[in-house]
Amino acid sequence: MSKSKSRSRSKRLGFWLVILALGVGMEALGQFEIIDGYVMQVIELIGINIILVASLNLINGFLGEFAIGHAGFMALGAYISAIGTVKFHLPFVVALLVGGLLTAGVAYLIGIPAFKTFGDYLAVITLGFNMIIVNLLNNIEYVGGPRGMVGLPKSTNFLWVFATTILTLVILRNLVYSNYGRVWIAIRENVIAAEMMGINVNRAKLKAFAIAGFFAGLAGALWGHMLQYINPSSFTYLKSTDMLVMLYLGGLGSLTGSVLGATLMTGLLEVLRDFGVWRMVISPLILLIIMLTRPLGLLGNREPRFVVPKEPNAAEEVSHNAPAAR
Amino acid sequence: MPLLHAEHCSMHFKGLKAVQDFTLDLEEGELVGLIGPNGAGKTTVFNMLTGVYVPTEGKIFFQGQEITESKAWQINQGGIARTFQNIRLFGDMTVLDNIRVALSFRIKYKMLDAVLRWAKYEKEETRVIEESMELLRLFHLDGKQHFLAKNLPYGEQRRLEIARALATKPKLLLLDEPAAGMNHKESEELMQLIRWIREHFNLTILLIEHHMPVVMGICERIKVLDFGQTIAEGTPLEIQSNKRVIEAYLGEEVED
Numbered sequence: 356m357s358k359s360k361s362r363s364r365s366k367r368l369g370f371w372l373v374i375l376a377l378g379v380g381m382e383a384l385g386q387f388e389i390i391d392g393y394v395m396q397v398i399e400l401i402g403i404n405i406i407l408v409a410s411l412n413l414i415n416g417f418l419g420e421f422a423i424g425h426a427g428f429m430a431l432g433a434y435i436s437a438i439g440t441v442k443f444h445l446p447f448v449v450a451l452l453v454g455g456l457l458t459a460g461v462a463y464l465i466g467i468p469a470f471k472t473f474g475d476y477l478a479v480i481t482l483g484f485n486m487i488i489v490n491l492l493n494n495i496e497y498v499g500g501p502r503g504m505v506g507l508p509k510s511t512n513f514l515w516v517f518a519t520t521i522l523t524l525v526i527l528r529n530l531v532y533s534n535y536g537r538v539w540i541a542i543r544e545n546v547i548a549a550e551m552m553g554i555n556v557n558r559a560k561l562k563a564f565a566i567a568g569f570f571a572g573l574a575g576a577l578w579g580h581m582l583q584y585i586n587p588s589s590f591t592y593l594k595s596t597d598m599l600v601m602l603y604l605g606g607l608g609s610l611t612g613s614v615l616g617a618t619l620m621t622g623l624l625e626v627l628r629d630f631g632v633w634r635m636v637i638s639p640l641i642l643l644i645i646m647l648t649r650p651l652g653l654l655g656n657r658e659p660r661f662v663v664p665k666e667p668n669a670a671e672e673v674s675h676n677a678p679a680a681r
Numbered sequence: 682m683p684l685l686h687a688e689h690c691s692m693h694f695k696g697l698k699a700v701q702d703f704t705l706d707l708e709e710g711e712l713v714g715l716i717g718p719n720g721a722g723k724t725t726v727f728n729m730l731t732g733v734y735v736p737t738e739g740k741i742f743f744q745g746q747e748i749t750e751s752k753a754w755q756i757n758q759g760g761i762a763r764t765f766q767n768i769r770l771f772g773d774m775t776v777l778d779n780i781r782v783a784l785s786f787r788i789k790y791k792m793l794d795a796v797l798r799w800a801k802y803e804k805e806e807t808r809v810i811e812e813s814m815e816l817l818r819l820f821h822l823d824g825k826q827h828f829l830a831k832n833l834p835y836g837e838q839r840r841l842e843i844a845r846a847l848a849t850k851p852k853l854l855l856l857d858e859p860a861a862g863m864n865h866k867e868s869e870e871l872m873q874l875i876r877w878i879r880e881h882f883n884l885t886i887l888l889i890e891h892h893m894p895v896v897m898g899i900c901e902r903i904k905v906l907d908f909g910q911t912i913a914e915g916t917p918l919e920i921q922s923n924k925r926v927i928e929a930y931l932g933e934e935v936e937d
Contacts, residue, residue: 526796533795533802534781534788534809537774541782544771551731553757553786553849562792656773664798667807 366661378517385513395513397625399581402516403574404617406523408601409610410570415599416607417531418563419543421478424485425571425598430590431458432572433579434492437504440580447510447580454576455569462568466561473546485592492587503586504579511581519577523570528610530566532664539563540608604645606652611662615653682745684709684885685730685761685853690739692725692909699725700909703739707853712879712886714900716893716920718929721906723889724766727855730887731763732756743853758786762851764842766858766889772831776822776841779830780813783848813848819881820844836867840874847878853885854878860892868892872899897921905929 381398384390390398407429414422432454439450469480493501530536538559541549550556579585597620605616623641627634645653685707692700700722707713715723728734730741732753741749748756771779788809794802817823820840825833830841839859846854856875860868872895879886890896896903897917905913905920907929913920920926 529796529798530792533806534785534790535792535795537778537782538785540774540778541771541785544773545769547733547753548765548769548771549782550753551757551763552783552845553754554782555752555754555786667803667810 363661363665370661374521378514378521381517382513396581397621399511399513399516399577401618401621402520403578403581404598404601404621405520405614406570406574406577407598408605408617409524409527409613410567410574411598411602412605412607412610412613413527413531413539413563413567415602416609416613417536417543418539418560420560421474422481422564422567423478423592423595423599424481424483425567426590426592426594427481427485427488428458428462428568428571429575429578429594430488430492430585430587431461431568432575433585433590434498434504434575435572436576437507437579437585438498440508440510441504441506447508447515451573451576455572458572458575459565459569462571463561463565466564470557470560470564482592482595485590485595489587489591492590499586501587503584503589505584507580507583507585509580509583511577516577516581519573523573524610524614527566527570528662529664531610535559535562600642603652604642606649606655606657608656609652609654609658611658612652612654619653683707684711684744685887686742687730688740688742690726690729690736690741692722692729692734693737698909700729700736700906703729703906703911705904707885707887709852709885710879710883712875712888712899712901714896714903714917715887715889715906716891716896716903717906717912720908721929722909723906724857725909726906727763727857727887727889730756730855731761754786757849757851760850760852761855762846762849762853763855764839764846764857764859766861768838768842770830770838770842770845772829774830775826776817776828776830776833777810777813777826779841779845780816780848781809783845784809784812786849816844816848835862839863839871843874843878847882851884853887854882856886856888856890858889858891860890860895863892865894868895871895875899 381390385395407425411422411425414420435457436450436454439445439453440447445453465484469477469484472480492498498504538549538554541552541554542556542559546556601616601620602613604620605612605614623638624634627637630637683706685705687703687705690700690703691698703726715726717723725734729736732748732751732755735750740747743756743759743761748759751759771782774782788805790802790805814823814826817826820843822837822841822844825837830838833841843856843859859875860871863871875886875888876899878884888896888900900917903915903917903920904911905926912925912929913923915923
């Protein structure tokens with residue numbers, strides 16, 4: 356037992372070393388221009404997509420709801436942070452956090468009416484919200500209307516994306532494997548039983564929604580300051596659909612799946628760029644094949660062992676002197 | 682003061698009068714049965730008592746406090762737990778996590794503690810695991826704590842559901858057909874289990890059941906529903922010989 360424990364500990368340590376090496380290595384390769392700026396931007400895009408998909412997974416995967424307006428939250432984060440840096444000249448960190456927090460607040464407020472329904476109806480409401488955001492942005496002259504906002508500082512770099520992505524994943528993982536996550540999954544498994552176990556279902560859902568909104572907001576802020584230009588039409592339901600595709604490709608209820616899904620899909624679309632129009636034929640085909648052979652996505656509801664945080668020891672102990680059968 | 686007091690409760694769904702004028706007093710420590718033919722409204726009574734439905738008419742009091750319009754989770758936190766006719770476990774969660782979910786509203790750590798996983802989290806989570814394992818041990822489910830609930834055999838799923846309800850530390854336990862789908866021997870064991878949990882957890886129990894030997898064997902008092910109306914109430918002996926009850930179950934005698 357202790358042997359396997361120390362084995363799993365060294366595996367965890369190794370995992371973190373790989374992560375660290377990946378971050379430092381990529382940054383170095385970028386600095387010495389071994390990887391060109393285009394590839395670097397694709398890598399940053401992968402990180403941003405991971406944040407988006409992992410946070411969407413919280414609602415669609417762990418909580419078991421069906422929200423399809425995630426691009427709306429991304430838009431809010433992007434615009435709020437852009438207003439912060441462009442109009443108020445806030446430091447990037449502050450703008451980033453304000454973007455995330457305000458988006459979380461809006462997500463919470465939207466959740467109040469939205470969670471009066473569930474399932475397909477929630478999907479329609481979140482879609483509607485996504486459209487409202489885009490239309491609002493199109494019509495607010497302060498943020499440039501349909502022309503969008505230009506001149507965002509080039510604040511997002513690889514290290515920012517990398518750090519935020521890792522932090523997001525660790526925070527989400529720790530929440531999912533805590534009382535909060537258990538409550539969300541219980542709601543997914545059987546909402547009536549969950550409510551009968553003293554769980555305030557509505558409040559738990561709102562919390563999940565706000566957290567997902569926070570991280571989507573962060574991703575939007577990073578995205579805006581990567582491209583230095585944002586406009587409303589980047590955040591339509593098509594963007595939301597992209598996220599859903601990545602999510603279902605990776606598998607619901609698996610954070611590792613979200614990482615895989617976002618990485619594969621984003622990478623695939625770039626790799627296939629040489630094929631021109633055929634890109635939009637080949638990538639959906641690959642998606643179809645994966646979904647038909649693995650209906651739950653690549654890692655549906657499963658997580659590699661070394662990603663799961665360890666439990667306090669009491670869970671392992673097995674008693675052999677239980678009272679007589681009853 | 683009775684532990685639970687429901688007066689003149691009715692539940693109407695549009696034109697359908699599922700339950701009419703239902704009155705019930707449960708004294709602390711009692712074990713009362715609720716029986717009646719299919720569709721008599723027994724589960725609807727449970728749903729009214731646990732906040733799934735708000736009764737169309739009438740009032741419900743628990744420990745002197747009105748709970749008629751309380752939410753299900755408030756009623757559970759107040760001390761009423763239940764099981765379900767068709768088992769409602771959290772199938773894709775482990776046996777241990779099923780119990781931990783039931784303990785969740787007592788868990789004191791906050792979101793920041795969960796993210797940072799420092800001492801406070803560890804301590805609280807260790808306590809919760811120990812408490813859960815204790816309960817699983819009592820129900821002879823220890824050693825299976827890492828099984829997914831949906832992979833347990835039927836009888837153990839029933840036991841886990843009762844254990845999960847008890848984890849919320851109720852004063853009143855509502856059991857909805859706990860013996861459904863069990864053979865004679867299993868229902869015999871279940872009777873002993875119900876008697877034992879009443880003693881051990883100091884509970885008051887209201888029980889819906891179709892297996893007459895179970896009901897007659899353990900209930901002190903029985904209430905009989907038919908078409909939403911209370912048609913009889915009394916000790917098992919009285920109920921067994923009650924003419925209206927026999928009619929409800931076997932149909933009326935045909936006049937010659």
